Amino acid sequence: MSRNDHGQSIEKPLTRLVRSGRDHGITGPFVNPPVVHASTVLFENSDDLLSGQQRYTYGRRGTPTIEALEGAITELEGAEGSVLCPSGLSAVSTALLTVLRSGDHLLMADNVYDPARNFASNMLKRLGVETTFFDPRIGAAIAELFKPNTRAVYLESPGSLTFEISDIPAIAAVAHARDAFVLADNTWATPYFFKPLEHGADLAILAGTKYLCGHSDVMIGTVAANARAYKMLRSTHGDMGLCVGPDDIYLTLRGIRTMGVRLDRQMESALTVARWLQGRTEVARVLHPGLPTDPGHAVWKRDMTGSSGLFGIVTNDWSLDKVKAFLDGLRLFGLGYSWGGYESLAIIGRPTRTAVPWTVEDRIIRLQIGLEDTSDLIADLEASFARVSNLS
Ligand SMILES: *Cc1c(COP(=O)(O)O)cnc(C)c1O
Numbered sequence: 001m002s003r004n005d006h007g008q009s010i011e012k013p014l015t016r017l018v019r020s021g022r023d024h025g026i027t028g029p030f031v032n033p034p035v036v037h038a039s040t041v042l043f044e045n046s047d048d049l050l051s052g053q054q055r056y057t058y059g060r061r062g063t064p065t066i067e068a069l070e071g072a073i074t075e076l077e078g079a080e081g082s083v084l085c086p087s088g089l090s091a092v093s094t095a096l097l098t099v100l101r102s103g104d105h106l107l108m109a110d111n112v113y114d115p116a117r118n119f120a121s122n123m124l125k126r127l128g129v130e131t132t133f134f135d136p137r138i139g140a141a142i143a144e145l146f147k148p149n150t151r152a153v154y155l156e157s158p159g160s161l162t163f164e165i166s167d168i169p170a171i172a173a174v175a176h177a178r179d180a181f182v183l184a185d186n187t188w189a190t191p192y193f194f195k196p197l198e199h200g201a202d203l204a205i206l207a208g209t210k211y212l213c214g215h216s217d218v219m220i221g222t223v224a225a226n227a228r229a230y231k232m233l234r235s236t237h238g239d240m241g242l243c244v245g246p247d248d249i250y251l252t253l254r255g256i257r258t259m260g261v262r263l264d265r266q267m268e269s270a271l272t273v274a275r276w277l278q279g280r281t282e283v284a285r286v287l288h289p290g291l292p293t294d295p296g297h298a299v300w301k302r303d304m305t306g307s308s309g310l311f312g313i314v315t316n317d318w319s320l321d322k323v324k325a326f327l328d329g330l331r332l333f334g335l336g337y338s339w340g341g342y343e344s345l346a347i348i349g350r351p352t353r354t355a356v357p358w359t360v361e362d363r364i365i366r367l368q369i370g371l372e373d374t375s376d377l378i379a380d381l382e383a384s385f386a387r388v389s390n391l392s
Pocket of ligand 1: 087088089090092113156160185187188207208209210219220221338
């Protein structure tokens with residue numbers, strides 16, 4: 001790969017997605033890496049067995065398939081190294097356990113993925129880690145929340161249900177001045193649109209289940225770390241015995257090759273649908289940092305190069321029955337959790353908040369815009385709005 005004087009890749013993002021993880025000398029003449037199903041790895045003789053020098057020693061400890069995806073993530077995130085986890089949530093918990101010890105204090109953004117919040121409130125509490133939730137828009141004022149034992153700040157920008165953007169560089173500057181680690185869940189933007197490690201994070205988490213895989217058929221997670229955190233990450237990941245099956249790794253790598261064109265399209269389609277929704281009288285607010293009217297737009301524009309296909313709307317004064325009727329009437333939007341696939345989806349969002357109460361009374365409808373024709377999607381939404389208006 002071409003590199004500049006600082007050792008950074010100078011290739012453009014689409015090229016990087018196609019080439020990353022492919023320079024490991026493991027694919028031979030084939031474009032794609034082998035799918036190695038392995039537990040036992042054989043050694044030539046007992047000297048090799050004892051030396052610890054052989055490149056591959058045991059299935060869980062690395063195979064050409066694992067290395068190909070780890071290499072791709074490391075390059076895409078601009079990291080020192082990365083690990084693979086069996087789900088996005090497992091990547092979240094692995095990253096947190098990498099930096100936290102009993103007696104530590106954790107600062108967690110109020111808008112993070114709910115199961116990440118539960119991990120802090122349940123498991124980390126049990127392990128003697130105290131968590132304070134903070135307003136995701138806090139910026140440098142996070143300094144006031146630091147305690148002498150604050151060891152890490154965990155955030156997700158934008159939050160994948162309410163879509164507030166955090167000022168990661170400002171928060172990281174405060175954290176690093178106090179020797180704390182910054183962990184960022186980058187699932188929404190992916191490294192195609194944002195590289196948390198280049199904006200001050202020490203660990204970047206991806207639910208590969210979403211855009212990396214892109215086809216709603218794999219559960220996988222990744223954590224990428226800078227030089228400060230990578231050794232700790234690798235050791236925690238090894239201690240916990242985490243590994244991912246080779247077929248899922250292969251599908252994720254395959255997904256990465258087309259992620260740029262999918263995301264470019266999903267960005268445009270989501271913005272088209274979001275702008276259309278802004279013009280509807282039924283909609284009070286559209287939650288999408290890519291829209292100039294969004295409170296997070298300026299920071300989003302400063303830090304990110306694009307927006308993905310997931311956003312929310314807040315309806316005007318609908319009852320839950322109306323929200324349900326709207327969703328049940330949709331033909332092209334499936335009702336289902338997760339996102340990042342090629343198909344459009346919708347859910348009803350009910351944010352859990354403790355630091356900043358979610359003041360909008362109405363329920364959020366979250367939309368994932370897939371690869372369908374946007375005029376079909378808009379027609380589907382329009383027909384559902386019409387059905388709901390005939391309701392009462
Ligand atoms: C889905 C998701 C996760 C968890 O990923 P799984 O693969 O479902 O465990 C973590 N963070 C965010 C932001 C997500 O959307």
